[in-house]
Amino acid sequence: MSARIAAAAVLLTAFVLIAAGCVVGPSRTALERDNPVRPLTAPPLGMEEFFAEAPQQPDPARARLGRWLFYDARLSADGTVSCATCHRPDHAFSEPLAVSVGVGGRTGRRKAMSIVNLAARTTLVDTPELERSHAFFWDGRVVGLDAQVLRPLADPTEMAMQLPAAVARLDGIRGYRQYFRDAFGTATISPDRVGAAIADYVRTLRSGGSAYDRWAAGDASAMSVAAQRGSDIFFFRGNCASCHAGFNFSDGRYSNLGIGWDAAAGTFRDDGRLAVTGNPADRGRFKTPALRDVTRHAPYMHDGSLATLRDVVAFYGRGGTPNPWRTQRLRPLGLTAQDIDDLIAFLEALDSDRVADVAPRVFPQ
Numbered sequence: 001m002s003a004r005i006a007a008a009a010v011l012l013t014a015f016v017l018i019a020a021g022c023v024v025g026p027s028r029t030a031l032e033r034d035n036p037v038r039p040l041t042a043p044p045l046g047m048e049e050f051f052a053e054a055p056q057q058p059d060p061a062r063a064r065l066g067r068w069l070f071y072d073a074r075l076s077a078d079g080t081v082s083c084a085t086c087h088r089p090d091h092a093f094s095e096p097l098a099v100s101v102g103v104g105g106r107t108g109r110r111k112a113m114s115i116v117n118l119a120a121r122t123t124l125v126d127t128p129e130l131e132r133s134h135a136f137f138w139d140g141r142v143v144g145l146d147a148q149v150l151r152p153l154a155d156p157t158e159m160a161m162q163l164p165a166a167v168a169r170l171d172g173i174r175g176y177r178q179y180f181r182d183a184f185g186t187a188t189i190s191p192d193r194v195g196a197a198i199a200d201y202v203r204t205l206r207s208g209g210s211a212y213d214r215w216a217a218g219d220a221s222a223m224s225v226a227a228q229r230g231s232d233i234f235f236f237r238g239n240c241a242s243c244h245a246g247f248n249f250s251d252g253r254y255s256n257l258g259i260g261w262d263a264a265a266g267t268f269r270d271d272g273r274l275a276v277t278g279n280p281a282d283r284g285r286f287k288t289p290a291l292r293d294v295t296r297h298a299p300y301m302h303d304g305s306l307a308t309l310r311d312v313v314a315f316y317g318r319g320g321t322p323n324p325w326r327t328q329r330l331r332p333l334g335l336t337a338q339d340i341d342d343l344i345a346f347l348e349a350l351d352s353d354r355v356a357d358v359a360p361r362v363f364p365q
């Protein structure tokens with residue numbers, strides 16, 4: 001008899017624990033062990049000056065909250081898509097697809113670019129205008145990271161979740177309240193706070209410490225001889241650095257290389273910057289992408305139309321794709337087979353020594 005009661009008690013306890021687990025979710029200890037508040041560390045080698053220029057340092061409590069939100073698919077309409085679906089940690093926060101697939105399998109029209117090193121943007125010394133250096137997307141249509149990170153939520157081809165619905169969804173997840181309080185002082189959840197938290201997480205994603213950085217810092221053996229020859233093509237003979245300039249290898253400007261030109265129709269499949277400015281000279285122009293971790297960005301360009309770095313180098317070797325608006329700065333480069341290998345070796349030397357982050361394993365419930 002007593003054995004039966006004991007067995008029943010064990011069962012009941014187990015049931016209560018399971019039921020409680022469903023409602024309360026992982027304990028704070030478990031959550032915070034998996035996703036602790038991480039103090040801001042020193043920037044990676046080679047990126048010290050770049051990050052010193054950052055207009056805003058990430059707040060560690062907000063970045064921790066933002067880390068959960070970034071990977072949380074409950075922020076999408078059908079609960080299947082998070083930011084990390086398209087910005088994957090192991091692909092330098094880009095993805096191995098030419099165009100993104102969002103909620104319900106709907107496809108966008110552009111490639112998800114890498115989003116590391118966004119805390120500071122390359123500003124050319126002669127043009128301090130915030131507008132240019134802090135504009136986001138391939139066509140620069142959004143200014144300011146906090147505003148930018150909210151766009152994909154509402155985009156019907158991405159997460160398809162209007163902001164009020166997203167806020168209501170988060171409001172229903174009790175476990176998040178404590179972390180909004182830690183980050184902002186009160187447990188109120190608002191679009192601005194969601195944007196600020198995700199943006200601060202994105203600000204912590206940094207890339208540097210590559211073979212190139214060690215070489216540039218004076219370690220002559222850090223980069224292969226082929227990559228060293230490739231650096232000469234990149235910075236001088238091939239003129240790549242006239243656009244891929246600065247510590248992050250982007251000048252933040254827009255250029256027409258001819259990517260997406262449909263010669264038969266005489267049009268671009270995507271007009272790029274033109275749609276933002278209305279200036280005919282901007283037809284087919286796209287923002288210079290940063291080249292850190294570039295081996296992990298494939299396929300390349302705003303439409304993912306070039307599969308490999310070899311394809312990219314061959315494209316530049318030809319001087320891009322002729323069209324009436326192509327930049328004057330491209331010309332056929334007459335690269336030999338060895339030049340091509342060398343330039344690829346240099347691009348490979350831009351990979352950082354570590355992946356910027358990985359997904360958390362447990363989430364507030």
Ligand code: HEC
Nearest residue numbers: 082083086100101102110111112113136137138149152158
């Ligand atoms: C369905 C895929 C998809 C999802 C989900 C998605 N993105 Fe993106 N992201 C893209 C694409 C595609 C672009 C480029 C769009 C363009 O240029 O028009 C982009 C661009 C960006 C950029 C601009 C980077 C730059 O250098 O200009 C940031 C920042 C960004 N996404 C952050 C986020 C955040 C934060 C989330 C989650 C709230 C998110 N994305 C969700 C596909 C996605």
Ligand code: HEC
Nearest residue numbers: 238240243255259286287288289297300301302312316329
């Ligand atoms: C006139 C400015 C300019 C010059 C010069 C230039 N680039 Fe680019 N680069 C761009 C732009 C703009 C894009 C994106 C184009 C698009 O998607 O339409 C790009 C894209 C790339 C990409 C793809 C990156 C990604 O994440 O998809 C690589 C790699 C690259 N360039 C390497 C080079 C190399 C190597 C050279 C020299 C041979 C070079 N670039 C010269 C402006 C330039």
